[in-house]
Amino acid sequence: MHENGVGGDKKDRGEEEEEDPPLPSVALADSIMQVNADLRPILGPQLVRLDPMRIKQLQDPQVYDAIDSLAKLSAHCLQLRTPLTTCEKLINSDSTLYLSWKYDEEEKVSRLLGFAKVGRKKLFLYDAQMQTYEGEVLCLLDFYVHFSTQRQGVGKQILDYMFSQEHAEPYQLALDNPSVTLLGFMSQKYGMNRPVWQNTNFVVFDELFQSLSAENGVEKSPPDGWRRPMTPRRLGTGMTDTRWLQHAVSGHQSKGNAMAAPVDADMTPQGALSNRAHQAKARKAHILSSKPLW
Numbered sequence: 001m002h003e004n005g006v007g008g009d010k011k012d013r014g015e016e017e018e019e020d021p022p023l024p025s026v027a028l029a030d031s032i033m034q035v036n037a038d039l040r041p042i043l044g045p046q047l048v049r050l051d052p053m054r055i056k057q058l059q060d061p062q063v064y065d066a067i068d069s070l071a072k073l074s075a076h077c078l079q080l081r082t083p084l085t086t087c088e089k090l091i092n093s094d095s096t097l098y099l100s101w102k103y104d105e106e107e108k109v110s111r112l113l114g115f116a117k118v119g120r121k122k123l124f125l126y127d128a129q130m131q132t133y134e135g136e137v138l139c140l141l142d143f144y145v146h147f148s149t150q151r152q153g154v155g156k157q158i159l160d161y162m163f164s165q166e167h168a169e170p171y172q173l174a175l176d177n178p179s180v181t182l183l184g185f186m187s188q189k190y191g192m193n194r195p196v197w198q199n200t201n202f203v204v205f206d207e208l209f210q211s212l213s214a215e216n217g218v219e220k221s222p223p224d225g226w227r228r229p230m231t232p233r234r235l236g237t238g239m240t241d242t243r244w245l246q247h248a249v250s251g252h253q254s255k256g257n258a259m260a261a262p263v264d265a266d267m268t269p270q271g272a273l274s275n276r277a278h279q280a281k282a283r284k285a286h287i288l289s290s291k292p293l294w
């Protein structure tokens with residue numbers, strides 16, 4: 001987690017270039033996100049907002065285990081050694097978990113389908129013209145839908161609910177080191193197809209900066225907590241490219257990559273297997289070598 005709010009070192013996400021153990025089988029993975037109880041009295045609706053206080057109040061080891069297990073699958077999918085999300089970490093954080101789950105009346109079990117973890121972070125950002133911005137941004141820190149349930153609309157339901165609860169629009173969301181799948185999802189489901197990579201590995205969308213710029217010749221005032229330097233500093237040539245992760249992990253290994261979104265996913269085995277920490281380093285090296293910063 002990035003307690004300093006500026007992206008942080010990827011080491012704290014547990015990213016390693018070591019080989020990971022094989023993915024759990026579908027049967028095992030199915031059983032670990034399942035709770036043999038009716039969680040309706042505990043969780044309430046099937047889309048639920050769990051802030052740290054609410055998670056603490058759950059006081060239900062079965063629910064904690066199920067959430068932790070789903071978060072482990074998320075980490076495994078992204079080739080991270082350590083999960084980004086655990087109930088214990090959540091209780092001691094200022095992040096919020098949005099959880100989708102359902103009760104199976106026939107089998108009398110509750111199943112966790114997916115989650116999104118978000119938090120507000122103070123970020124230092126560049127737009128595509130290398131103007132600098134500083135502000136508190138809603139960040140998507142971990143997002144996963146169980147692989148048996150992907151591409152059935154659950155992810156969109158979770159984010160729609162999250163946006164309504166956080167009173168935010170999709171363009172106001174920053175993505176923490178997103179996968180190609182997530183970039184495709186944001187493009188396809190929310191029309192967000194102009195990502196601006198930050199050297200902290202966060203991605204924001206160009207629309208965020210557009211929303212702050214002049215409209216009809218009138219400068220819009222920035223939202224609360226935002227400031228833009230009065231004299232924007234121009235760095236280098238003043239231009240930067242939209243950068244895509246060339247070899248990013250593209251969702252679950254058992255799923256196809258075809259999508260109707262303009263995302264340049266690498267389909268080679270090397271691309272699929274290489275991990276995001278490596279790409280982040282390569283991208284940073286490219287930025288530093290090709291664009292003089294001062």
Ligand SMILES: CC(=O)SCCNC(=O)CCNC(=O)[C@H](O)C(C)(C)COP(=O)(O)OP(=O)(O)OC[C@H]1O[C@@H](n2cnc3c(N)ncnc32)[C@H](O)[C@@H]1OP(=O)(O)O
Binds near residue numbers: 152154251256
């Ligand atoms: C900041 C971070 O958390 S980065 C990590 C993001 N998480 C991951 O990449 C983990 C693996 N992927 C997932 O868990 C899920 O696919 C999520 C969370 C990205 C999306 O959840 P879903 O329930 O699948 O989303 P939903 O069904 O609403 O939308 C599906 C869209 O997502 C994208 N998508 C989902 N899975 C895939 C895939 N395997 N290949 C390509 N695109 C995909 C596509 O745009 C797809 O639209 P389409 O099916 O019409 O082509």
